Amino acid sequence: MNVTRVHDESYVTLATNENYALGALTLGQSLRNTNTNRRLTVLITTEVPQLLVDQLKSVYDFVELVDVLDSQDSANLALLKRPELGVTFTKLHCWRLTQYRKCVFLDSDCLVLHNVDDLFNSEEFSAVSDIGWPDCFNSGVFVFRPSLDTYSRLLDFAVSQGSFDGGDQGLLNAFYPNWNRLSFVYNMTTNASYSYAPAYKQFKNTVKIVHFIGAQKPWYHTYNLDTQNVIGNVTVHEGDLINQWWRVFTQWVLPHLNNETKNRMRVQLVSRTPL
Amino acid sequence: MNVTRVHDESYVTLATNENYALGALTLGQSLRNTNTNRRLTVLITTEVPQLLVDQLKSVYDFVELVDVLDSQDSANLALLKRPELGVTFTKLHCWRLTQYRKCVFLDSDCLVLHNVDDLFNSEEFSAVSDIGWPDCFNSGVFVFRPSLDTYSRLLDFAVSQGSFDGGDQGLLNAFYPNWNRLSFVYNMTTNASYSYAPAYKQFKNTVKIVHFIGAQKPWYHTYNLDTQNVIGNVTVHEGDLINQWWRVFTQWVLPHLNNETKNRMRVQLVSRTPL
Numbered sequence: 422m423n424v425t426r427v428h429d430e431s432y433v434t435l436a437t438n439e440n441y442a443l444g445a446l447t448l449g450q451s452l453r454n455t456n457t458n459r460r461l462t463v464l465i466t467t468e469v470p471q472l473l474v475d476q477l478k479s480v481y482d483f484v485e486l487v488d489v490l491d492s493q494d495s496a497n498l499a500l501l502k503r504p505e506l507g508v509t510f511t512k513l514h515c516w517r518l519t520q521y522r523k524c525v526f527l528d529s530d531c532l533v534l535h536n537v538d539d540l541f542n543s544e545e546f547s548a549v550s551d552i553g554w555p556d557c558f559n560s561g562v563f564v565f566r567p568s569l570d571t572y573s574r575l576l577d578f579a580v581s582q583g584s585f586d587g588g589d590q591g592l593l594n595a596f597y598p599n600w601n602r603l604s605f606v607y608n609m610t611t612n613a614s615y616s617y618a619p620a621y622k623q624f625k626n627t628v629k630i631v632h633f634i635g636a637q638k639p640w641y642h643t644y645n646l647d648t649q650n651v652i653g654n655v656t657v658h659e660g661d662l663i664n665q666w667w668r669v670f671t672q673w674v675l676p677h678l679n680n681e682t683k684n685r686m687r688v689q690l691v692s693r694t695p696l
Numbered sequence: 697m698n699v700t701r702v703h704d705e706s707y708v709t710l711a712t713n714e715n716y717a718l719g720a721l722t723l724g725q726s727l728r729n730t731n732t733n734r735r736l737t738v739l740i741t742t743e744v745p746q747l748l749v750d751q752l753k754s755v756y757d758f759v760e761l762v763d764v765l766d767s768q769d770s771a772n773l774a775l776l777k778r779p780e781l782g783v784t785f786t787k788l789h790c791w792r793l794t795q796y797r798k799c800v801f802l803d804s805d806c807l808v809l810h811n812v813d814d815l816f817n818s819e820e821f822s823a824v825s826d827i828g829w830p831d832c833f834n835s836g837v838f839v840f841r842p843s844l845d846t847y848s849r850l851l852d853f854a855v856s857q858g859s860f861d862g863g864d865q866g867l868l869n870a871f872y873p874n875w876n877r878l879s880f881v882y883n884m885t886t887n888a889s890y891s892y893a894p895a896y897k898q899f900k901n902t903v904k905i906v907h908f909i910g911a912q913k914p915w916y917h918t919y920n921l922d923t924q925n926v927i928g929n930v931t932v933h934e935g936d937l938i939n940q941w942w943r944v945f946t947q948w949v950l951p952h953l954n955n956e957t958k959n960r961m962r963v964q965l966v967s968r969t970p971l
């Protein structure tokens with residue numbers, strides 16, 4: 422397929438360690454599979470092992486190294502007093518990507534099922550309701566406009582107001598009280614499959630982005646390569662979603678991992694044939 | 697307080713039996729406590745005991761008896777083939793209240809904490825996101841315009857399409873795909889107090905209507921009259937909300953109940969002094 426590339430718009434994700442880098446690889450590959458014509462950018466920190474950085478470079482157009490705490494920057498220094506905002510702060514780096522006119526941020530625990538390039542038709546700040554408190558948005562998927570001015574106002578806000586939930590979501594919701602609402606199909610958090618099961622059944626074929634919120638990320642589950650099924654205590658619908666993540670992972674990411682990483686993952690992979 | 701009454705706008709609820717009538721009494725009283733200047737209407741069926749009907753008449757301006765299945769009506773007859781839609785159908789009766797220009801429907805398991813007369817500034821069909829699937833609305837609170845035409849189109853739709861969740865919520869969401877979104881503070885479902893606890897903590901003082909969704913209605917809990925606390929296995933925040941329901945119930949509803957009803961309730965009330 423011949424795709425005209427749009428140079429000044431990018432998907433952006435973040436991975437500060439090996440595990441989230443595996444997520445970013447799977448997410449990036451899932452985006453590539455939709456034939457997106459936008460750029461793919463991943464923000465990483467020095468903790469991500471070099472071999473995964475190399476692999477990220479084969480999926481993403483740009484791999485940007487960012488610091489969690491940059492002592493050169495006075496706003497950052499002030500943030501040192503709020504260590505709980507560390508990861509929050511790292512996500513905020515995405516506003517510094519001023520080589521782009523517009524971006525879509527995606528948590529690295531997202532999986533894209535269908536082309537979502539139409540998200541770039543929305544303006545800053547667009548996001549999806551959080552199903553815990555739907556007047557708030559979930560900060561796992563959002564449309565934004567890189568700007569150093571916004572970046573520094575966000576940092577000032579973080580320092581002066583903090584975050585009502587201790588994370589980037591509370592901060593961004595307080596900063597953007599008048600956000601533009603996108604359909605839930607752009608950020609279907611996996612618990613929706615049981616929080617309103619009939620709606621999930623009715624609308625699941627329209628879902629474009631699945632977001633695996635919570636501590637139990639897909640990469641922490643055990644997956645049986647022979648049956649292509651996740652093993653363990655998950656609902657049928659959650660299992661289906663986790664299986665979709667693992668199918669992208671095993672088909673496009675796993676073959677390129679080095680043996681050390683594969684060995685670390687072996688505990689989570691079950692198969693009668695050696696990897 | 698002197699309140700100019702608006703005659704062509706009404707709050708509407710529904711109670712098909714004794715338990716939901718206790719809910720409707722508490723809801724109606726909570727509305728009265730906000731000094732609303734709109735009418736209060738309750739739809740009941742013949743199952744509601746006469747003494748509760750009399751008490752409903754002392755709180756509501758209008759008590760309307762409706763049939764669950766009305767054999768005079770051909771659309772209703774067709775509905776007989778879908779017994780699961782019985783309660784759905786009963787809620788739909790609210791569109792027949794054409795003596796009103798505009799209404800706000802409230803489930804009888806709602807409790808109003810602050811004046812919500814500004815809801816009448818919204819148009820049909822306005823409602824609040826369901827936290828299970830936020831592209832859908834929760835059908836416990838909605839603004840509508842009574843109309844016999846809409847009523848019959850809703851019945852036709854129910855007969856031809858059914859409801860994707862077997863209840864009125866699935867039906868109404870399919871019928872009104874382009875609904876107007878109200879803030880969550882007009883229909884805060886009680887599970888939100890733990891589904892996103894920091895947001896609940898941040899925004900709970902702005903909540904205007906609490907909706908006790910699910911099987912465990914406030915009236916099924918046991919309440920200690922001496923400590924003014926619900927007894928049993930509920931989270932702190934849920935307990936606070938259930939206590940608020942019981943405070944309205946014990947102060948304004950309980951004193952007027954007859955002994956038979958009081959005796960039936962005694963199992964749920966604990967006190968060292970006799971009622």
Ligand SMILES: O=c1ccn([C@@H]2O[C@H](COP(=O)(O)OP(=O)(O)O)[C@@H](O)[C@H]2O)c(=O)[nH]1
Nearest residue numbers: 435436437438441508528529530561634635
């Ligand atoms: O240790 C961490 C925690 C988070 N993240 C990034 O921050 C996002 C938000 O965190 P997470 O997805 O774990 O939060 P949840 O969606 O479960 O609330 C992740 O998707 C990653 O992109 C990261 O790189 N390293």
Ligand SMILES: O=c1ccn([C@@H]2O[C@H](COP(=O)(O)OP(=O)(O)O)[C@@H](O)[C@H]2O)c(=O)[nH]1
Nearest residue numbers: 710711712713716783803804805836909910
């Ligand atoms: O047996 C019933 C069930 C429901 N209802 C009415 O229908 C509404 C919706 O039902 P419910 O509140 O139980 O559903 P939930 O909000 O828990 O989904 C109730 O609040 C009542 O107004 C009723 O009168 N009798």
Ligand SMILES: [Mn+2]
Nearest residue numbers: 528530561634
């Ligand atoms: Mn996430």
Ligand SMILES: [Mn+2]
Nearest residue numbers: 803805836909
């Ligand atoms: Mn209800």
